[in-house]
Amino acid sequence: MAKTPDRPVRLGVQLQPQHAAYPKIRDTLARLEDAGVDMVTTWDHFFPLTGEPDGLHFECWTTLGAWAEQTSRVEIGALVTCNSYRNPDLLADMARTVDNISDGRLVLGIGSGWFERDYTEYGYDFGTAGSRLDDLAAAMPRIRDRWARLNPPPTREIPVMIGGGGEKKTLRIVAEHATIWHSFSDAETLRHKLGVLREHGEAVGRDVDEIEVSVGGGSVQQAPGETADALYAEGARLFTVSTSGPDHPLDELQAWLDWRDERNG
Known part of the structure; x- marks a missing residue:
């Protein structure tokens, strides 16, 4: 992955939709776009993941529709949407619609799901990780096929960001379908996973150097340091930090923006 130095470093912020009234989320999104963040993501859960388990919370895709109208520059998406919660053809149509509303700024972040409470309370079959x-x-070809048949079509080839690091199945799906691969890894783990991803790429006949490597950078309240530098050295180019309600602090956002700009020269 590090063979592609022409790919710029980008900064994303996961604006976690928990414990805050929507006006606070709207205001934070505006601040992030004005500051120059490259991507803002929500998550696809039905309840808070930290703090009061029944605290304030908002649904993913209706939120993204609002964000598409509110913003004009920043890319938007979910980190990541759960494949289990929607029929793949419906999800493709939803993504195409938000893509059109936003004039081509949606990234379809997608994963297999993991938060059992979402499944049990909303009546989905939890199944197994496998x-x-x-x-x-099975969903990924259906999504692409539906995109090809929708009228109007997506405004662009919608980027697909697949989250997860499972070496047997997840990275195979990444090699076949992802534009962006997202993981939570330290530098040593990232190096190993990229080696596995390269093997899957060879098996499916794809040059995985074309896949953008995305990593979670922790909280936006923590400035970048040696960890971010090490991940960059291994080929990570999209760094996503998070902020949570009720206050959605952005203490070290400028430090992250400066770090990004320094890496991009």
Whole structure:
């Protein structure tokens, strides 16, 4: 992956939709776009993941539709949407619609799902980690096929960001279908996973150097340091930091923007 130095470093912020009233989320999104962040993502859950388990919370795709109208420059998406929660053809149509509303700024982040409470409370079959990954693998061709048949079509070839680091199934799906691969890895783990991804790429006949490597950078309240530098050295180019309600602090956002700009020269 490090063979592609022409790919710029980009900064994403996961604006976690928990514990805050929507006006606060709207205001934080505006601040992030004005500051020059490259991508803002929500997540696809139905309940908070930290803090009060029944605290304030908002649904992913209706939120993305609002973000598409509110913003004009920043890319938007989910980190990541759960394949299990929607029929793949419906999800493709939803993504195409938000893509058109945003004039081509949607990234389809997608994964196999993991938060059991979402499944049990909303009536989805939780299955197993393996069965959920099999479902994701089966969904990806359906999503692309539906995009090809929708009228109007997507405004562009919608980037697909696949999250997860499972070496047997997830990275195979990444090699076949991803524009961006997202993981939470330290530098040593990332190096190893990229080696596995390269093997899958060879098996499916794809040059995985064309896949953008995305990593979670922790909280936006923590400035970048040696960890970010090490991940960059291994080929990571999209760094996503997170901020959560009720206050959605952005303490070290400028430090991350400066770090990005220094790497891009």
